Amino acid sequence: MNTILRDKTFKGWLGDNYTSVMPVVMIILIIGVFQIINPFFLKYQGLISLLYSMSYFLIAACGLTFVVMMGSFDFSVISVMKFSALFCVVYIDKFGLWVVPLALVLSMGVGLINGLIFTKLKVPSFLATLGISIVIDGIALYMSKGFLLMMENETFRSLSVTFIAGLPSIFYWAIGIVILCTLISVITPFGRRIYAIGGNASASAHSGINVGRTRVYVFMLSSLLAGMAGVLYMAQMGGGSVAIGADMLIPLFASVVAGGTTLSGGIGGPHRTLLGVVIITWMQTGLLMLGIGKDIQVVIFGFIAILMSIMTTDRKKLKIVK
Amino acid sequence: MKNGAIKQTLSSIWKMLKDFPVVLILIVFFAAFSVLFPDRFLSQMNFSSMMRQFVTLMLFAVGPSMVMTMGSLDLTYVGIWMLGGALVWFLSPVLGLAAILVVPLLGLVTGLMVGVIQARAKIPSFILTLSIMFTYWGLTALISGGYPRTVKGFEFITAKLIDGIPTPLLFAIPILAAAIYLIKGTRFGTYLYSLGSNEEGAHLAGINVNKFKVLAFTVSGLFTGIGSMILFQHMGGSVAVEMNLNTMNWPLVAIILGGTPLMGGSGGPQRTILGALTLTILVRGLNVAMLKPEAIQLLVGLMLIASILVGSRSANKGGVEVS
Numbered sequence: 001m002n003t004i005l006r007d008k009t010f011k012g013w014l015g016d017n018y019t020s021v022m023p024v025v026m027i028i029l030i031i032g033v034f035q036i037i038n039p040f041f042l043k044y045q046g047l048i049s050l051l052y053s054m055s056y057f058l059i060a061a062c063g064l065t066f067v068v069m070m071g072s073f074d075f076s077v078i079s080v081m082k083f084s085a086l087f088c089v090v091y092i093d094k095f096g097l098w099v100v101p102l103a104l105v106l107s108m109g110v111g112l113i114n115g116l117i118f119t120k121l122k123v124p125s126f127l128a129t130l131g132i133s134i135v136i137d138g139i140a141l142y143m144s145k146g147f148l149l150m151m152e153n154e155t156f157r158s159l160s161v162t163f164i165a166g167l168p169s170i171f172y173w174a175i176g177i178v179i180l181c182t183l184i185s186v187i188t189p190f191g192r193r194i195y196a197i198g199g200n201a202s203a204s205a206h207s208g209i210n211v212g213r214t215r216v217y218v219f220m221l222s223s224l225l226a227g228m229a230g231v232l233y234m235a236q237m238g239g240g241s242v243a244i245g246a247d248m249l250i251p252l253f254a255s256v257v258a259g260g261t262t263l264s265g266g267i268g269g270p271h272r273t274l275l276g277v278v279i280i281t282w283m284q285t286g287l288l289m290l291g292i293g294k295d296i297q298v299v300i301f302g303f304i305a306i307l308m309s310i311m312t313t314d315r316k317k318l319k320i321v322k
Numbered sequence: 323m324k325n326g327a328i329k330q331t332l333s334s335i336w337k338m339l340k341d342f343p344v345v346l347i348l349i350v351f352f353a354a355f356s357v358l359f360p361d362r363f364l365s366q367m368n369f370s371s372m373m374r375q376f377v378t379l380m381l382f383a384v385g386p387s388m389v390m391t392m393g394s395l396d397l398t399y400v401g402i403w404m405l406g407g408a409l410v411w412f413l414s415p416v417l418g419l420a421a422i423l424v425v426p427l428l429g430l431v432t433g434l435m436v437g438v439i440q441a442r443a444k445i446p447s448f449i450l451t452l453s454i455m456f457t458y459w460g461l462t463a464l465i466s467g468g469y470p471r472t473v474k475g476f477e478f479i480t481a482k483l484i485d486g487i488p489t490p491l492l493f494a495i496p497i498l499a500a501a502i503y504l505i506k507g508t509r510f511g512t513y514l515y516s517l518g519s520n521e522e523g524a525h526l527a528g529i530n531v532n533k534f535k536v537l538a539f540t541v542s543g544l545f546t547g548i549g550s551m552i553l554f555q556h557m558g559g560s561v562a563v564e565m566n567l568n569t570m571n572w573p574l575v576a577i578i579l580g581g582t583p584l585m586g587g588s589g590g591p592q593r594t595i596l597g598a599l600t601l602t603i604l605v606r607g608l609n610v611a612m613l614k615p616e617a618i619q620l621l622v623g624l625m626l627i628a629s630i631l632v633g634s635r636s637a638n639k640g641g642v643e644v645s
Contacts, residue, residue: 073446073448073449117627117630117631121631123584123630123631124584126446126448126449127578127584127630128627128630130571130574130626131623131626131627131630132623132627133623134567134571134619134622134623134626135620135623135624135627137567137619137623138616138617138619138620138623139616139620141615141616141619142614142616142617142620146616246565247456247565249452249456250452250453250456250457253449253453263445263446263449264444294460294463295460295461295463295464295468296460296464297460298456298457298459298460298463299457299460299461299464301456302453302454302456302457302460303457305449305453306439306445306450306453306454306457309443309445309449309450309453310439310443310445313443313444313445315443315444320521320522321440321444321445321446321447322392322393322394322395322446322447322585322586
């Protein structure tokens, strides 16, 4: 008679799965509301601007998702993105298209440093990455000298703005990355290890997972994706200054938690972040179409970030949170 | 006999340096810049701007360094300062000079809110306070309409009292003294240390952990609010609408450089004084050396990493339980 008691009612099912249901409900709400207010929202032109605004964002958010899934935090995503974007525009004349792999390798190097400081020296991840991000910001400022730089190489720009079947190529990159990341997190042993570490780091260490090495790999992956987002951002926008991404940190974080990846770690994944990014960036674009400025958006996303982290955190697991 | 006395003095100096390595850095920086740029670094003007910078760092860092002793992080200070300024501008036509009192009130409310959410909902404090800081920035831009609004009438805060010493420094002294008394001389401070060194132990010993967490964030917010009242005039007397991440980072560097460990358990405002002094000397020295701003930013970042590395040496090296 030891059957597992399951609440079969709809309310019980909702209580178990609300972190997955809520994002979908929110997306439907957002699309509905903006479509009613502004009929151009889902027309072709509106859709293209929606895809443009979400694609590079999605790539960066996927990287951050892996780190949050592991129960850590990566502050340097924005800085690395800015760095790789500016690296491309500054050195495109010198290296030609080789600038893309170089930017990616350098970004990955930043991730390696982050990971090593975090794991070898036992520094809390947000502080280690905060320190690194100040340094990277300094380097980015040094490279660009504070000027607005324009990208004139058409081959480079075609990375993002070529239209295939009516949609910009940056969208295919982003979708490809999401599928790849989801596969990594779901079917590879590496992905299972990330979930395990997020669930309980010491238990995974005792069961034979090399926690330190996995953590370093995850930070490298996060920085690599941030660097890739930077390259594609530069190809899409065709220019930028050190101000790139200045107000992106909170929307980025909000989109990861709004998708249902919990700050306590172990739950979530890139497929959830896809929903979160759709919520945040479509809302951003919709509000901009209505003429609602960046100030209110920052306030709204700040609230979403706090609210969603409160709602998704699994408090039974956690005893001590600093 | 004499030999022994010398040995004892040396060992006590060694012990002090081991506990406060920042003193050595402070002396080295000061000596180096004095030798390299004797006329510019040791000038009257440089000293007064050093004091001005020190006040800025210290008033921002005093509250958060109290929170840091229990191992949490409070980054709301920039937000409280910005939104406080905007509220002063917004309310001064109605309330007159009393509008400035909105700032400590805002600090108190923010601290209480952060404390309750952090203790109840168990969200990492750094991410919570960071989100609140950015939200406040948005509210600031919303209220002020995006323009740096100037507010007249509060010049008395920075009016000259004693030659050569900026008046905000005089205001800062009682604030610092109160903060150091709270940490060092009261039960509240002792409990914060115990929360920082072992929260579970503190809980088992019968301390109401949540109550003291809320209290710590509230006190920190109040101190930031009181400090921001002075900083509002000290930093130009107008609403700041541009988010400058250096304003957020430098007080943090001062706290960590001062030697308050990241996991809490010791340190506090009294150590942050040393850290703020060191950072001030470094930044002013680099300014005097006419380095470019990006180079200064780079060096401050490296300084933060170095101090994080030094500060984390006391952390638990055995397990994997670090997030």
